[in-house]
Amino acid sequence: MNGGHWETISSEQQFADRNLEVVIDRVQTPGRPDPRSWTIVHRKPAVVIAAMTRDGKIILIRQERIPIEQAIWEMASGQIDNHDTDPENIKNVALRELREETGYELAARGELVSLGYFFSSPGFTDERGYFFLARPVQPCADGPDREEGESILDCRAFTSEEIRRMIAENEIRDANTLGICARLASRGLLSIAPHHE
Amino acid sequence: MNGGHWETISSEQQFADRNLEVVIDRVQTPGRPDPRSWTIVHRKPAVVIAAMTRDGKIILIRQERIPIEQAIWEMASGQIDNHDTDPENIKNVALRELREETGYELAARGELVSLGYFFSSPGFTDERGYFFLARPVQPCADGPDREEGESILDCRAFTSEEIRRMIAENEIRDANTLGICARLASRGLLSIAPHHE
Numbered sequence: 576m577n578g579g580h581w582e583t584i585s586s587e588q589q590f591a592d593r594n595l596e597v598v599i600d601r602v603q604t605p606g607r608p609d610p611r612s613w614t615i616v617h618r619k620p621a622v623v624i625a626a627m628t629r630d631g632k633i634i635l636i637r638q639e640r641i642p643i644e645q646a647i648w649e650m651a652s653g654q655i656d657n658h659d660t661d662p663e664n665i666k667n668v669a670l671r672e673l674r675e676e677t678g679y680e681l682a683a684r685g686e687l688v689s690l691g692y693f694f695s696s697p698g699f700t701d702e703r704g705y706f707f708l709a710r711p712v713q714p715c716a717d718g719p720d721r722e723e724g725e726s727i728l729d730c731r732a733f734t735s736e737e738i739r740r741m742i743a744e745n746e747i748r749d750a751n752t753l754g755i756c757a758r759l760a761s762r763g764l765l766s767i768a769p770h771h772e
Numbered sequence: 773m774n775g776g777h778w779e780t781i782s783s784e785q786q787f788a789d790r791n792l793e794v795v796i797d798r799v800q801t802p803g804r805p806d807p808r809s810w811t812i813v814h815r816k817p818a819v820v821i822a823a824m825t826r827d828g829k830i831i832l833i834r835q836e837r838i839p840i841e842q843a844i845w846e847m848a849s850g851q852i853d854n855h856d857t858d859p860e861n862i863k864n865v866a867l868r869e870l871r872e873e874t875g876y877e878l879a880a881r882g883e884l885v886s887l888g889y890f891f892s893s894p895g896f897t898d899e900r901g902y903f904f905l906a907r908p909v910q911p912c913a914d915g916p917d918r919e920e921g922e923s924i925l926d927c928r929a930f931t932s933e934e935i936r937r938m939i940a941e942n943e944i945r946d947a948n949t950l951g952i953c954a955r956l957a958s959r960g961l962l963s964i965a966p967h968h969e
Binding site for chain 1: 778786787789791792794796797799801802803804808810811812813815836837838839840841842843844849888889890891892893894895896897898899900923925936937939940941942945946947950951953954955957958959960963964965966
């Protein structure tokens, strides 16, 4: 259906604050004869950063997530303001979040590899996350630079085998981290398969 | 922080319909001294089903997703009504969605393997998805049984190498599908790594 006809016929705002906006839209889709009414949550896009050390370890943070009332191990991430779509600006957000949340930064001659993006829950929200691999990373001289709002309890480097085990055992259980691990694995940048079957 | 103290001090509903509810809660977390105000979207939990044929292919559907105004290839999925947490009931939802969305069903002596769950975007929503592997599957005698509301344009079986390529090239780009592929790969149930590096 690429090139098909999508058209928003009407849009009524139901709620908005600085975190999200809820609208009910009437939308004509390419695949159906009649428009459909849909409740949509608009959210800022985000960056998700896999930070890899020189010896192939991945940096995870342990963060309190209020909507689920749990603290979970996950990749560094952060929101992009103003729906900025400029690739260089998005990369700079990724580098800033890397530093702020993990206290690591790209080493000299390190690279930030763009790994595309994903939709967190396209049945109800347009939220998307841009994936990046930063490698190699090294600790910043001055440690993490966490904003007041951050709820990061811990930060550690994990081997790929530890990451694999955490995914298998449901300890890694957020879309950002599972999603970037799938993308990395598919490109041969991280092994999450068991060594022996 | 397991065993820590989470407490919702107050909760104010901002919006609700049959699809989602928005609240602003004041929440005491284990890791911070003072309560925080947070905008939370409550959503029904979901099931996500990887359907594998006897020859190891995976069934994907191509579905119109109104919030992103795109049709994407993804795993079958569906919502669980009434926040049912009974494992048998959740499995039955998975089997029903498998049949309705793909037109496949478990073969005789097939198994439905529970693969844990994930959170789609725990920074703003409590939505979770339960992962299942159904194998082997076979076409139903009477084809898919799609509800009026479904927007499924196509359904096909893909080899694991095709799945790998689609993940690597951003063609697979939703959290459900990326997440379950990571979980499957970590348990040695699906290979998404390139054969040669």
